Amino acid sequence: MTFKPLILSTLALAIMAPAALAGPLTVTLENIQKQTGAIRLGVYDAAGYEGGKAVSGADVAVNAATVSVTVEGLAPGEYGIKLFHDVNGDGEMNSNPFGMPTEPFAFSNNAKGRFGPAKWDDARFEVTEDGAVQIITLN
Amino acid sequence: MSLSRRHFLTTSAAGTAVFGLGLSPAFADTPAMPDWHLGYTSAPAGGFDPEPMRLVFGKVPKGLEGCLYRNGPAQFRYGKDDFASHWFDGDGMIQRIAIADGKAVHSGRFVQTTKRRIEQAHGKFMAPGFGTAGHPDFPVMGPDDVNAANTSVIVIDGQLYALWEGGSAIALDAATLETQGVKAWSDDLAGMPFLAHPKREPDGTVWNLAINGGNVGVYRIAADGSLKSFGLLNIGKAAYIHDWAMTDRHLVILVQPWINEAFRPPVVDGFEWRPEEGFKFLIVDKNDFSNRRWAQGPARAFYHTGAAWEDADGTIRIDAALYKEPVLGVGGGVDEIRGVWKGREARFQSDLTQIVIPPSGDARLVETGLDGDFPQVDPRRHGLPRRLTALMTGQPASRPGLSGVSVHDWETGTTDTFDFGESRMVEEFLFVPKPDRQGEADSWLIGPVLNLRTATSEICVFDAARVSDGPVCIWRGDRAWPLGFHGTWA
Numbered sequence: 001m002t003f004k005p006l007i008l009s010t011l012a013l014a015i016m017a018p019a020a021l022a023g024p025l026t027v028t029l030e031n032i033q034k035q036t037g038a039i040r041l042g043v044y045d046a047a048g049y050e051g052g053k054a055v056s057g058a059d060v061a062v063n064a065a066t067v068s069v070t071v072e073g074l075a076p077g078e079y080g081i082k083l084f085h086d087v088n089g090d091g092e093m094n095s096n097p098f099g100m101p102t103e104p105f106a107f108s109n110n111a112k113g114r115f116g117p118a119k120w121d122d123a124r125f126e127v128t129e130d131g132a133v134q135i136i137t138l139n
Numbered sequence: 140m141s142l143s144r145r146h147f148l149t150t151s152a153a154g155t156a157v158f159g160l161g162l163s164p165a166f167a168d169t170p171a172m173p174d175w176h177l178g179y180t181s182a183p184a185g186g187f188d189p190e191p192m193r194l195v196f197g198k199v200p201k202g203l204e205g206c207l208y209r210n211g212p213a214q215f216r217y218g219k220d221d222f223a224s225h226w227f228d229g230d231g232m233i234q235r236i237a238i239a240d241g242k243a244v245h246s247g248r249f250v251q252t253t254k255r256r257i258e259q260a261h262g263k264f265m266a267p268g269f270g271t272a273g274h275p276d277f278p279v280m281g282p283d284d285v286n287a288a289n290t291s292v293i294v295i296d297g298q299l300y301a302l303w304e305g306g307s308a309i310a311l312d313a314a315t316l317e318t319q320g321v322k323a324w325s326d327d328l329a330g331m332p333f334l335a336h337p338k339r340e341p342d343g344t345v346w347n348l349a350i351n352g353g354n355v356g357v358y359r360i361a362a363d364g365s366l367k368s369f370g371l372l373n374i375g376k377a378a379y380i381h382d383w384a385m386t387d388r389h390l391v392i393l394v395q396p397w398i399n400e401a402f403r404p405p406v407v408d409g410f411e412w413r414p415e416e417g418f419k420f421l422i423v424d425k426n427d428f429s430n431r432r433w434a435q436g437p438a439r440a441f442y443h444t445g446a447a448w449e450d451a452d453g454t455i456r457i458d459a460a461l462y463k464e465p466v467l468g469v470g471g472g473v474d475e476i477r478g479v480w481k482g483r484e485a486r487f488q489s490d491l492t493q494i495v496i497p498p499s500g501d502a503r504l505v506e507t508g509l510d511g512d513f514p515q516v517d518p519r520r521h522g523l524p525r526r527l528t529a530l531m532t533g534q535p536a537s538r539p540g541l542s543g544v545s546v547h548d549w550e551t552g553t554t555d556t557f558d559f560g561e562s563r564m565v566e567e568f569l570f571v572p573k574p575d576r577q578g579e580a581d582s583w584l585i586g587p588v589l590n591l592r593t594a595t596s597e598i599c600v601f602d603a604a605r606v607s608d609g610p611v612c613i614w615r616g617d618r619a620w621p622l623g624f625h626g627t628w629a
Binding site for chain 2: 088094096097098100101102105112113114115139
C-alpha cells in the first residue's frame with residue numbers, strides 16, 4: 001500500500017541519520033598567555049563565515065595555557081573557525097580607541113589576515129564522518 | 140708589476156670569491172659604491188658588540204657622563220639586489236654610546252620586531268610599509284606586525300623604548316639593547332600607535348600622540364612610566380603628523396596640508412599636497428581638552444619642530460624646519476640606498492622658522508633662511524621661554540646628508556655654525572646640560588658624525604656656547620654604522 005514505502009523510507013532515514021552527521025571536531029588552543037576568562041569560538045560554514053553567522057560554537061573556560069573543546073553535531077563539510085580570548089570575561093571582544101582588538105584572536109588553520117580577518121580560503125577545513133582536529137596557537 | 144695595492148686587493152677578492160672562500164656578495168660589489176654610501180649600508184644582522192671608541196681629538200669635558208641612544212633604519216638590502224623601497228622602511232637598529240670616566244663604548248642591536256623576524260627568515264623585504272607595497276602573503280593582524288621600530292628612542296624611568304609612528308613603542312633592555320616586547324601603556328590601549336616624538340616637561344612628565352587619520356590620542360605619562368591619562372581629539376582630516384609641539388600649558392598639533400585619505404600600503408602613495416588648505420594649528424589646554432582653538436598660517440610642510448613656548452600675553456612661539464612642499468615622499472631615499480646621487484633640488488630647501496601664533500587671529504612665520512633640519516633645544520627649557528635652537532645644517536653638493544652643526548639665537552638673530560666639510564656626514568646633535576649649571580648655553584651638544592676618510596663613525600662633543608670653535612672632543616670607533624634619525628640622552 002501507499003503507506004508502506006513511506007514507513008520504510010522514514011525508517012531508512014532514521015537509520016541513516018547518524019551517518020549524516022560528521023564526527024567530532026576537536027579544537028586544541030595553545031599558547032594562552034593569561035589564564036582567565038574564556039575562549040569564545042564560532043564555527044562557520046562558507047555562507048556564514050564573512051558575515052559572522054555561526055552554525056555552532058563553544059565557550060571554553062581558560063584554566064591552563066592549553067585547553068581543548070569538542071564540537072559535535074556538525075554535518076560533514078567545510079568549516080572555518082574564528083575565536084578570541086575573552087580575557088576579562090565581559091563577553092565582548094574588546095578593542096582600543098582606534099578599533100584594534102586588545103584581546104588575542106585566531107582562526108582555524110592558524111590562518112592570518114592581511115589588514116582584516118583571515119580569508120575563508122585560508123581558514124577553511126574539512127570535517128568528515130571521522131571528525132576533524134584543529135590545533136590553534138593564540139598570539 | 141705596476142699594479143696598485145688597491146688593484147691587488149680588488150682582484151684578490153674577486154679571485155677568492157671564485158674559489159668560494161665565503162666572501163659575501165655584499166662585499167664583492169662594495170668597491171662600486173661611493174664613500175658616502177656607508178651611511179646607507181646594512182649593519183651586521185647580529186649587531187655591534189660593545190667596543191671602546193678612541194679619543195682622537197681634544198679633551199673630554201668633566202661631568203659629561205651618560206648614554207647617547209640613537210635609532211635609525213639599518214637594513215637596506217637583502218642579497219644582491221633586493222633594496223628597501225623607502226628609507227623609512229628599513230629595520231630599526233639602536234646605537235648606544237655609553238660615556239663614563241672620559242671613555243666612550245659603542246654597541247648596537249637591531250630591534251627584534253615581527254617584521255624583522257619574518258624578513259630575516261625569508262632573506263627578503265616582505266612587510267608593507269610607508270613606502271613599500273609588501274608581499275601579499277605577509278600577515279598583517281595589527282600595526283605592530285609591520286612596526287619597523289626605526290625612528291627614535293626614549294628612556295622613561297630607566298626603561299628604553301624604540302619608537303616608530305604607526306605602532307606601539309617597543310621595550311628594550313637599556314644596557315644590553317635586547318628586545319623585551321611591545322609596550323601597552325594600559326590593557327585597553329594595547330596596539331595603539333605611539334608617535335616617535337614624545338615631549339618631556341622639565342619635571343619628567345612625558346606627553347605623546349597616537350595618530351589614526353583625523354583621530355588623535357593624547358598620552359600623559361608620569362616620570363615613573365605610569366600612564367596618567369589618555370584622551371582623544373579630532374583634527375578633521377588625515378594630515379601627516381610626524382611631530383608636534385607643546386608649551387607649559389598647551390599642546391599644539393600642527394596640521395600640514397599633506398593629506399592621506401586612502402591609507403593603504405605603500406602609505407606614501409596616498410598623500411596629496413593641498414597648499415590651498417593652508418597650515419592649521421590646533422591649540423589644546425593640557426588640563427582641559429575641551430578648551431581648544433584653531434589658528435592658521437601659510438601652507439608649509441615639515442617633519443620636525445624644536446619646541447614651543449608662550450609669552451606672557453599668550454602668544455605661542457614654535458620653532459620648526461619648514462619646507463615649501465613635502466620632501467622624502469614617494470621613493471624617498473631609494474637612490475641613496477642604491478648609491479646614486481642626483482644632487483639637491485632647490486625646492487626641497489628648508490627654512491628654520493618661528494611660527495608665531497597670537498592669542499587670536501592668524502599665525503605668522505618668522506623665517507631665518509637657515510637651511511637644515513633636526514632642530515633641538517635645551518631639555519631643561521622644553522615648553523618654556525628660551526633663546527637657542529640647535530640645527531643640523533650644511534649641504535655639500537657632492538653627496539647626500541648634512542655637514543654642519545648650528546646654534547641659532549632667536550634673541551640676537553645670529554647663527555653660530557661649525558661645518559665639517561664634505562668628508563663628514565653629520566647626524567642629529569642633542570643638548571646635554573652641564574651638571575650644576577643653569578644657563579641655556581651651559582650645555583654640550585653631542586652627536587655622531589660619519590667620517591668618510593676613515594670610513595668609521597665618530598662621536599663629537601661641542602660647547603653649545605661656542606659651536607664655531609669646533610668640537611671639544613672626538614671619539615672614533617673602528618667601524619661605521621648607518622645614518623640614523625633621532626636620539627635621546629639618558
